[in-house]
Amino acid sequence: xxxxxxxINTEGGKLENMSKLLVQSLRTFGGDxxxxxxxxxxxxxxxxxxxxxxxxxxxxxVEHFDIxxxxxxxxxxxxxxxxxxxxxxxxxxxxxxxxxDSDMLFLREPKRFLEVEPGEVFLTPVVQKNIGVxxxxxxxxxxxxxxxxxLGVEGFRFVRTAYQNTRILEYYNTGHIISHRSNGxxxxxxxxxxxxxxxxxxxxxxxxxxxQSVFAATVAQLSLKVTSPGKEYNVPAKYAxxxxxxxxxxxxxTEVVSLHYHKLFHNPLRINPLRKEIAKCKNxxxxxxxxxxxxxxxxxxxGKYLYKIYNLELNKFKQRLKSNKI
Numbered sequence: 001x002x003x004x005x006x007x008i009n010t011e012g013g014k015l016e017n018m019s020k021l022l023v024q025s026l027r028t029f030g031g032d033x034x035x036x037x038x039x040x041x042x043x044x045x046x047x048x049x050x051x052x053x054x055x056x057x058x059x060x061x062v063e064h065f066d067i068x069x070x071x072x073x074x075x076x077x078x079x080x081x082x083x084x085x086x087x088x089x090x091x092x093x094x095x096x097x098x099x100x101d102s103d104m105l106f107l108r109e110p111k112r113f114l115e116v117e118p119g120e121v122f123l124t125p126v127v128q129k130n131i132g133v134x135x136x137x138x139x140x141x142x143x144x145x146x147x148x149x150x151l152g153v154e155g156f157r158f159v160r161t162a163y164q165n166t167r168i169l170e171y172y173n174t175g176h177i178i179s180h181r182s183n184g185x186x187x188x189x190x191x192x193x194x195x196x197x198x199x200x201x202x203x204x205x206x207x208x209x210x211x212q213s214v215f216a217a218t219v220a221q222l223s224l225k226v227t228s229p230g231k232e233y234n235v236p237a238k239y240a241x242x243x244x245x246x247x248x249x250x251x252x253x254t255e256v257v258s259l260h261y262h263k264l265f266h267n268p269l270r271i272n273p274l275r276k277e278i279a280k281c282k283n284x285x286x287x288x289x290x291x292x293x294x295x296x297x298x299x300x301x302x303g304k305y306l307y308k309i310y311n312l313e314l315n316k317f318k319q320r321l322k323s324n325k326i
Contacts (some may be wrong), residue, residue: 031109
C-alpha cells in the first residue's frame with residue numbers, strides 16, 4: 001500500500017480550531033485511513049497555537065512544526081501553502097503528499113488518497129471563475145499570458161468551473177491537492193510563486209489569487225495528468241446542492257467524503273443551514289455534536305440585522321434543497 005502524508009497549515013485563532021476539527025473528523029470517520037500521518041505547519045512567526053491545540057495534536061498523532069518559513073510574504077498568508085508543501089516534500093519519503101485547507105471536514109473514508117500514480121495529480125476545478133479566463137483575449141488574459149510566458153508553459157488546457165460550469169483555462173482549487181511526491185509539484189509551485197512575485201506580475205483584482213493561479217500554471221508546466229478525485233471530494237458546502245457542472249452535482253451530503261465549508265459555519269449554531277443535512281449522514285448526530293463542541297461555528301448572540309441576513313442565507317439554502325427534492 002502507498003504511504004500517504006497530509007500537510008495542513010495551522011496558526012493561532014480561528015485557523016487552529018478549524019485544523020482540530022479537520023483532524024477530529026478524519027480520525028473519527030476516516031475508516032481504514034483514519035490514522036494517516038498529519039503534519040501541521042505554522043510558517044509565520046506570529047500567531048502561535050495554544051497549548052490546548054498542541055496537546056490535542058499530540059493526542060491525535062499530528063506533528064506540528066513552528067518553523068518560520070514565511071519571512072518575505074507576511075502580508076500574504078496564502079503563501080504559507082507552497083512554502084509548507086515544498087518544505088515537507090523535500091524532507092518526506094512518502095509516496096503521496098496531500099495538502100488540505102483547514103476548513104475541510106471528512107464525512108467518510110477518503111479511499112482516493114491511495115490511488116494517485118506518478119505523473120498524476122487529483123484536483124478539482126475552482127468553484128467560480130474569479131480571475132480565470134474563458135478565452136485568451138478577455139479580462140485577465142494578459143496576466144495568464146504573462147505567467148505562462150515567464151514559466152515556459154506551452155499549450156492550453158481547459159476545465160469547467162464546479163458552480164456555473166463555465167469553460168476556463170485550467171485553474172484549480174488549492175485547498176485539496178492529492179499529488180504523487182515524485183512529481184515534485186510542490187517544490188516547483190514554490191519556485192514559480194516566488195518568481196512571479198519577484199516579477200511583480202499580478203492579476204487585475206490584486207494579489208489574492210496569485211498562489212492559486214501559479215499552481216495551475218505549474219501543473220501545466222509539468223504536463224501532469226489531472227484527474228478528478230470524484231464529485232464526493234472537496235465539495236463546496238455553500239453551493240453543495242446548486243452545482244451546475246454535472247460532474248460535480250450531488251443530491252445529498254450522504255455522498256460526500258470531504259466537505260469544504262469555507263465560511264459557511266460562520267453562521268450562528270442555531271440556524272446553521274447544514275445541521276439538518278449533516279444529521280441525515282451516517283453518524284450525522286455524532287458529527288453535529290462534534291460541530292457543537294468545536295469553536296468553529298459562531299456561538300455569540302447576534303443582533304436583529306445580522307440574524308435577518310443569516311436567515312436569508314438559510315432560506316436560499318432551503319430553496320436549493322427544495323428544487324432538488326432532497
